[in-house]
Amino acid sequence: MPPTHKTPPLIEFKGTTLPIVTVSLRSLQLSELGEAASALFGDDPFFDGDAAVLDLSQAGPVSSAKWQFLKELFRTHGLNVIGVRGGSEELRQSARAAGLPNYAAFDRSARALPPADEERSAPPPAAAPALEAAPVVAAVPPPAPPAAKSEPKPEPTASTGTTSAKASTKAATLFLTRPLRSGQQIYARGGDLIVLAAVNSGAEVIADGHVHIYAPLHGRALAGASGDTDARIFSTRFDAQLVSIAGLYRTFDSGVPTDLAGKAVQVRLVEKTGEGSGKLVVEPLQTD
Structure with a gap:
């Protein structure tokens, strides 16, 4: 009986753990964030292309933001913003419309501590x-x-x-x-x-x-x-x-x-x- 050759699937799903930086924002004003980021990280890229999620739980009562400008701001410091978590429903919808998906605000440390x-x-x-x-x-x-x-x-x-x-x-x-x-x-x-x-x-x-x-x-x-x-x-x-x-x-x-x-x-x-x-x-x- 001739050997059978199994064709590898074109799509496979595997569990993995990736490092993602959570950036907690207390303001969504670009000028304020720009000054704070420059004071914290300097003018050169600080991160090495790390993925980042913006935590909006402390951003205040705002319904939208200039998401593309925010992404570019953090990109200059080496962070690639891939989504958001927390914040109001309107704010999350605004982010979703700009191509930033919402992630559940799950904190593993809350179970351990x-x-x-x-x-x-x-x-x-x-x-x-x-x-x-x-x-x-x-x-x-x-x-x-x-x-x-x-x-x-x-x-x-x-x-x-x-x-x-x-x-x-x-x-x-x-x-x-x-x-x-x-x-x-x-x-x-x-x-x-x-x-x-x-x-x-x-x-x-x-x-x-x-x-x-x-x-x-x-x-x-x-x-x-x-x-x-x-x-x-x-x-x-x-x-x-x-x-x-x-x-x-x-x-x-x-x-x-x-x-x-x-x-x-x-x-x-x-x-x-x-x-x-x-x-x-x-x-x-x-x-x-």
């Missing part, structure tokens, strides 16, 4: 030690002074997926001088981390010591990652998704409180009398 804006003593899944394997943006730490001959040699780092600094007695402070994109992470092992560029939504900065962010914080910041309860987080423009100190964390799934949003703040751990977990405090900094 307790209610928002509460302190928890157990670290969230994304903040577990396995984060060390996540991709990072390279940072340039200042060179550590040479160790004396009598001192032990620096221990090699175990992780190759994170950027860290380690000296024989105390790790050097690690400096991050370029923005972090969604999905990227920086880890200052054994020392402090100073960030001089934006930490975008979905990005993470982690340090065993203090975290200083002299730029907008839209992502996640974790200090005292090795258990230092005296570690603190400082940010000059606070809009975080999550902050954590020594394993105690707080999320802002429904947004940062208005008295803290965009302000200079510090995050510290305060011990509660008779309780071991303590309380995470986020408070404004007096900068005047």
Whole structure:
């Protein structure tokens, strides 16, 4: 019997997971968005052709927008807008008419985490030690002074997926001088981390010591990652998704409180009398 040759189908359906950036918009005014995007990403393309969905849930009571101009605005920064989510029915219809389909506003983190804006003593899944394997943006730490001959040699780092600094007695402070994109992470092992560029939504900065962010914080910041309860987080423009100190964390799934949003703040751990977990405090900094 002659062998039969099965013709491969012209169309096949396979499940896959693709990285998509969610861009939350609080305004649909092109001039305002253009200024904000330039301040956040600079004049050069920041993303590498990533697909993006515009989250309209906080865009305000508007019924339409200049969608083609919005797509072009984000394209100049390396984002390809493929659709929208949230917002009013009129706004979604307007986007659909412009060729931007609507996607369900489904948030997987809502199933994995307790209610928002509460302190928890157990670290969230994304903040577990396995984060060390996540991709990072390279940072340039200042060179550590040479160790004396009598001192032990620096221990090699175990992780190759994170950027860290380690000296024989105390790790050097690690400096991050370029923005972090969604999905990227920086880890200052054994020392402090100073960030001089934006930490975008979905990005993470982690340090065993203090975290200083002299730029907008839209992502996640974790200090005292090795258990230092005296570690603190400082940010000059606070809009975080999550902050954590020594394993105690707080999320802002429904947004940062208005008295803290965009302000200079510090995050510290305060011990509660008779309780071991303590309380995470986020408070404004007096900068005047």
